[in-house]
Amino acid sequence: WFTDGSDIQLCEVRRAHIAHQLARVVRTVCGIAQHEGVVLGEACGRKLAATSSKYPVEQCKGRACKYTELSSDSDAASESTVPKSCGSLREVSELWTAFVEERDWYQFHSPRNLVLGLFGEVGEVIEVVVGKLGSVRLGEELSDCLATTTRLAEKCGVDLTGAVIHYTKDDVER
Numbered sequence: 001w002f003t004d005g006s007d008i009q010l011c012e013v014r015r016a017h018i019a020h021q022l023a024r025v026v027r028t029v030c031g032i033a034q035h036e037g038v039v040l041g042e043a044c045g046r047k048l049a050a051t052s053s054k055y056p057v058e059q060c061k062g063r064a065c066k067y068t069e070l071s072s073d074s075d076a077a078s079e080s081t082v083p084k085s086c087g088s089l090r091e092v093s094e095l096w097t098a099f100v101e102e103r104d105w106y107q108f109h110s111p112r113n114l115v116l117g118l119f120g121e122v123g124e125v126i127e128v129v130v131g132k133l134g135s136v137r138l139g140e141e142l143s144d145c146l147a148t149t150t151r152l153a154e155k156c157g158v159d160l161t162g163a164v165i166h167y168t169k170d171d172v173e174r
Contacts, residue, residue, distance in 0.1 A: 010156060010157065015156060015157060015158060018156050018158055019153075019156075019158040019159075019160075019162075019163035019166075019167075020163065020167055022149055022152060022153050022156075022158060022160055022163060023160070023163040023164045023166070023167040023168070024167070025118070025145065025149045026089065026146065026149060026160065026164050027164060027167075027168065029142050029145050029146050029149070032125070032129075032138075032142060033138075033139070033142050036129075036135055036138055037135055038135050038138055038139040038142060039085075039139075040139070040142060040143070040146070041085045041086045041087055042084065042085045042139070043136075043139025043140065043142060043143045044085075044086040044092050044095075044143045044146060044147070045084045045085040045086050046084070046139070046140070046143075047139070047140050047143035047144065047147070048086075048095055048096065048099065048143075048147075049084070050140075051099070052099060054067040054070075055067055055070070055103060056070070057102050057103055059071060060103055061102075061103050061104050062103070062104040062105075062107075064105070064108050088161070089146075089150070089160060089161050089164065090161050092146055092147065092150055093150035093151075093153070093154065093160065093161075096147045096150055096151060097150075097151070097154060100151065109151055109155060110155070111152060111155050111156060114148055114151055114152040114155060115152065117148050118145065118148045118149060118152065121141060121144040121145045121148055122145060124141045124144065125138070125141045125142060125145060127141075128141050
């Protein structure tokens with residue numbers, strides 16, 4: 001796992017293994033959302049809109065900083081053009097990719113950093129489920145898991161939608 005921002009070159013066997021594991025993450029996130037009554041597409045849209053307003057492009061472009069370090073001027077926050085709902089996994093991926101590219105954060109998203117981030121997000125999902133903190137918060141954390149997973153798939157050259165379809169079909173056939 002490279003620690004710089006470059007995409008990594010993987011052998012096909014390793015890429016297939018990573019694709020399978022990332023597909024399992026997506027299926028688990030979707031399963032939890034379904035079980036808990038979270039409309040994941042809406043939750044992803046809300047989370048992206050909230051994150052976009054917390055991290056205005058003009059204040060954070062190319063900077064790795066926490067939103068609390070940014071100016072809270074209402075003029076600085078740009079109007080969100082994020083849709084209220086995401087209709088597909090591919091759309092979630094495309095919207096988060098645009099968000100990251102617009103802020104020049106690609107440089108901070110090494111596979112290693114994304115995996116570590118995903119562990120943190122999974123921990124937050126567990127905290128919400130165990131603490132029974134509500135479906136809105138759960139939707140936010142599941143959205144974070146999905147966003148991080150789509151970013152990791154992109155970095156590893158994995159077609160995440162294809163992987164989810166492929167491995168779901170394999171499981172059904174077993």
